[in-house]
Amino acid sequence: MRERIYHQFFYDHSPETVWEYLTKAELISQWLMPNDFLPIVGHDFRFTIRAMPEMDFDGIVYCKIVELIPFKRLSYSWKLGPGGGKIAIDSLVSWTLIPKDGGTELTLDHTGVKEMEYFNMFSALNKGWEANMKKIGELIHTSTHGTPNT
Amino acid sequence: MGRPTLDGFQVIADTSRREILQMLSKESMTINTIAGNFDMSRPAVSKHIKILYGAGFISIQDIGRERHCMLKQDGFNKVKEWINFFDKFWLTKLKNLESILNSKSKKTK
Numbered sequence: 182m183r184e185r186i187y188h189q190f191f192y193d194h195s196p197e198t199v200w201e202y203l204t205k206a207e208l209i210s211q212w213l214m215p216n217d218f219l220p221i222v223g224h225d226f227r228f229t230i231r232a233m234p235e236m237d238f239d240g241i242v243y244c245k246i247v248e249l250i251p252f253k254r255l256s257y258s259w260k261l262g263p264g265g266g267k268i269a270i271d272s273l274v275s276w277t278l279i280p281k282d283g284g285t286e287l288t289l290d291h292t293g294v295k296e297m298e299y300f301n302m303f304s305a306l307n308k309g310w311e312a313n314m315k316k317i318g319e320l321i322h323t324s325t326h327g328t329p330n331t
Numbered sequence: 332m333g334r335p336t337l338d339g340f341q342v343i344a345d346t347s348r349r350e351i352l353q354m355l356s357k358e359s360m361t362i363n364t365i366a367g368n369f370d371m372s373r374p375a376v377s378k379h380i381k382i383l384y385g386a387g388f389i390s391i392q393d394i395g396r397e398r399h400c401m402l403k404q405d406g407f408n409k410v411k412e413w414i415n416f417f418d419k420f421w422l423t424k425l426k427n428l429e430s431i432l433n434s435k436s437k438k439t440k
């Protein structure tokens with residue numbers, strides 16, 4: 182099943198200009214969404230959209246910058262869920278800028294859009310699922326019996 | 332009291348049940364075929380199948396004399412909705428960016 186979104190656009194502007202619109206919070210909000218983006222790898226930020234309860238979405242997209250190569254490439258995680266810290270979609274948004282014909286070819290690659298609970302269990306067998314289960318078990322235990330050491 | 336209903340995490344916490352789901356993610360199988368892949372007894376396999384069925388992870392269809400198990404697609408439909416949503420979302424946003432950039436260049440040129 183397709184779990185990838187891909188768009189390519191040509192903008193008649195330099196990669197430097199397009200980059201500004203991808204990495205300055207105020208400029209991003211002009212075309213995308215209100216946010217608290219900062220161009221620092223590892224920086225956690227959020228986008229706020231309208232909530233969509235029918236889709237189990239509280240309107241906040243939780244992101245973390247994973248790659249930042251000025252004027253060339255930007256990737257951040259893109260996580261969302263129904264709220265209360267629960268994440269239903271854990272995906273990745275990557276932007277690639279290529280100078281072309283005096284402008285910029287901008288590629289958006291949004292990958293890994295899949296629902297965690299259903300998909301993880303298939304791949305997890307090879308990815309230390311036991312450890313995850315243990316962690317989940319501990320979390321369930323903690324939430325049932327209160328935080329340890331308090 | 333009947334068997335307590337397990338939640339999704341409890342259901343997949345069991346190695347055998349995860350293996351069954353893994354098998355079914357590739358193709359639908361009869362209970363006998365699934366049992367043939369395990370060392371445990373057929374009733375033990377049946378019990379796991381029943382749990383998976385009860386939690387809505389799989390559906391079971393009788394074809395002839397055989398019971399065919401397959402992954403339930405319900406959980407996947409929402410993913411399709413999200414993909415369609417984001418597809419249109421990004422397209423709209425990228426067009427926004429285009430018009431903003433173009434209006435900007437008109438002002439500065």
